[in-house]
Amino acid sequence: MSSIKMRPPVAAPREDRSFWLQSIAADAATTPLKGSETCDIAIVGGGYAGLWTALRIKEHAPETRVTILEADFCGSGASGRNGGQVHTWFAEIDMLRELVGTEDALMLCRATADAIDELKTLQDSGTIDMDLRLDGWLWTASSAAQEGAWSKAYDLTRTLGEKRFRTLDRADMLKRTGSSASYLGIVEERAGTVQPAKLALGLRQLAISNGVIIHEQSPVLEIVPGAQPQLRTAQGTLSAKKIVLAANAWLSAIPELHPYLYVVSSQLIATAPAADILDEIGWVDGASICDAQHHVLYYQRTPSGRVIFGRGTGGIAYQDRIGSSFNRSGDKGLDNIRELHRVYPQLKEVEVQYDWSGPIDCTAQHLPVFDHLKEHRNIFYAVGFNGTGIAQTPVAGRIMASLVLGRDDKWSRCGLVGIGRRTKLPPEPLRYVGAKIVRGAIRRKNDVEILNQKPDRITRFLANLAP
Known part of the structure; x- marks a missing residue:
């Protein structure tokens, strides 16, 4: 049986890491895999999806031996580079219904709302300090072409009896954001922002405390399928009864998944602290904000008064070869700086101190997919989060745990399971x-x-x- 070659990620040097990771001096805390080890379930990827999957497995089957292999360190990928926006799947309920039907769409959307409550409990209990602030998520328009981008989701939620959104007019927008650039929109009140790297590292510690073994700096080079599949790294081999692939954009290297995935880059910047300016213009809370253009802008004010400002660049990798340019682009954030100054001209004299990038794994439906490899029923995958994962990966963990443990429940039966209904993309070039x-x-x-x-x-x- 032929093996599956993996394409290990290019680790970002310290100076190219996100502001989130640099601000807390994040790094590996566990040892690399060396020699031969065995476990019941092996997980490739120590980001949100992999960590939540491990935690959900332990919830249902505490005796299960779970080992995570992470190429760099937990949170070094998308989980520690994103914009820190927390909102439910109700914003995508129209797309969800089209793909999975009304009943599953509602179930999944409600599950992400429950996940936000779970994050709040983790913070309030002192389990994970993630700087969670549930001050709302604003979906806005800053031009006539963007107006009403939210209409399908807004109307459908109300039709289904879920009053999750409230409309905002120009005065509301100015009061909430301190900017006149966006003048119309909606808000999901039970949403907001986190410090994403703190969340990732907190989940790492929570997993370890629940008996999960984690080997960081252990990129998987090869998967050897079989009754007892193996994961091979440069220094060791991990044998397991079942394998979960939760490596985000890097799963596009797997031939079976490549036709359904495309990888694009997203770029972010972080300003120097400017709390006095932000207080003066009235931007005082931890709301997450985005606009409705195709390459969406997304931003937040941190507790220390920095502005995190991101944009999907649409930059794509040939044959999904994700190189160092996906860690940090060559323009030093100039495109984002231009847009930041359009939205907040008051910040033109504030230094931009960090810029970084990251790859996003996308599907044509802009929704994740969960399944096992066609010829290998003991190798599962979770992929296609499309840049939206903080409230979604806790749900993904439930789906993956049910699949891997062979449970027949609403998670294993939900419409996000199965790649057959997904759209194939054109081949290269x-x-x-x-x-x-x-x-x-x-x-x-x-x-x-x-x-x-x-x-x-x-x-x-x-x-x-x-x-």
Whole structure:
């Protein structure tokens, strides 16, 4: 039986790590895998998805021997690089219903609301200090073209009796954000922000305290399928009864998954503390904010008064080869700085002290998928979080735990399980070339629409080819 070659991530040097990771001096806390070890369930990936899966397995079957192999250190990937925005799947309920049906869509959305409550309990109990602030999540419009982007989700939630969102007018927006750039939108009140690296490292410690073995700095080079599959690293071999692949964008290297995944970059910056300016303009809380352009802007104010400002760049990797440019882009955050100064001109004199990037694993439906490899029923995967994971991965952990433990329940039966209904993407090089053309059109379309002008017909056509 042929083995599966993995493409280990390119670890970011310290200076290219996110502000979140650098601010708490995050690093490996466990030893690499050396020699031969065995376990019941092996998990590849020590980010949110892998850690939550391990914790959920331990909830249901405490005696299960679970080992996590992490290429760098827990939280060094997407879990420690994101914008720290916490909101439910109710924002995607229309897409969920289209894919999984009304009943499952409601169940999954409610589960993410429960996950936010779980995060709150973890913080309030002192279990994980994650700087969670449930001051709301704002979905906004800063141009006529963005108005009503939330209408499907807003209308559907109300139709289904879930009054999760409240509309905001221009005065509300100015009061909540301190910016006049966005003038219309909705808010999900039971949502907000976290310090994502603190959450990842807190989950690491929680997993260890529950008996999970974690080997960091242990990139998996090869998966050897079989009745007792093996994971091979540079220094050791881990044998398990079952394997869970939770390695985010790097799973695109697996031939069976590659047709359904595309990897794009997201870029973020962090300013120097500017609490006095933010207080003066009225931006005083921990709400998370995003706009409705295709390459969405997302931002928050940290407790210390920094502004974290991110944007999906749409940059794509050829054959999903994720190199060092996905750790930090070459433009030093200039595109984000331009947009930051448009949204907050008051911050033009404030130094931008950090810039970083990260890969995002996307599916055409913009929703994750859970399953086992077609020919290997003891190798499972969780992939395609599309940059939205803080309230979603606790739910993903429940789905994965049920699948791996062979439980017949609402999680193992939910409509996100099974890759067969997902859309395949074009092969290379058509995928890469097409994505570059579409990306350029989307950027032109965004730049024109933000001025309330109409893009040309060709630009509109090309931009609409995006998944």
